[in-house]
Amino acid sequence: MTPPDLPDADLLLDNQLCFKLYAASRAVIRGYRPMLDQLGLTYPQYLVMLVLWEWHAKPPEQPTVKALGERLMLDSGTLTPLLKRLEQLGHVQRRRAAHDEREVHLALSEAGIALREQVSALRTELLCSNGLDLNEMVELRGRLAELLGRFTGLAG
Structure with a gap:
């Protein structure tokens, strides 16, 4: 039984999955900062570039x-x-669709395409310097995708 002056165990901060996810996310983003600083990108800009590199390889x-x-x-x-x-940095091109000006199409510039090579090398260095086990990382990513799918209704 929990003493009356202590909260229930399920309400302790360290027992909250949401807090562990939040803190881990912030720590990982902080770990990426030196790499991103070299590239002149913020973490959200990096996420945008990841998608645009995917799209460049396999256009939607x-x-x-x-x-x-x-x-x-x-x-x-x-x-x-x-x-x-990202457009000001010369990495992305935005164009309004001729058939509907509300629709903005995105493409990588030559500089945006070239940036991918820099990221690849720096990312490998980042992962190695933090001693991350690739198999553990793949397993964790899969479990997080499953969790995300449960909360958003999306498939991992």
Whole structure:
């Protein structure tokens, strides 16, 4: 039985999955910061670039801001300033669709394509320097995808 002056064990901060996920996410993002600083990107900009590199390799039917928002689970109000900044940096090109000016199509510039090579080397260095076991990382990523799917109704 929990003493009256202590909260129930299920209400202790360290017993909260949400807190562990939040703290781990912040720690991982902080770990990426030196790499991203070298690239001149923020973490959200990096996520945008990851999707655009995927799309460059295998173009979607509609490479739009809306599709990017769905992929990253972000709204256009959040994405627009990120994309503007990436465009100013010379990594991304935005074009309004001729058939509907509300629809904005995205593409990588040559600089954006070239940036991928830098990221690949720096990311490998980052993962190795933190002693991450690849098999454990793959397993954790799978379990997190499953958890995300349960909370969002998405398949992992």
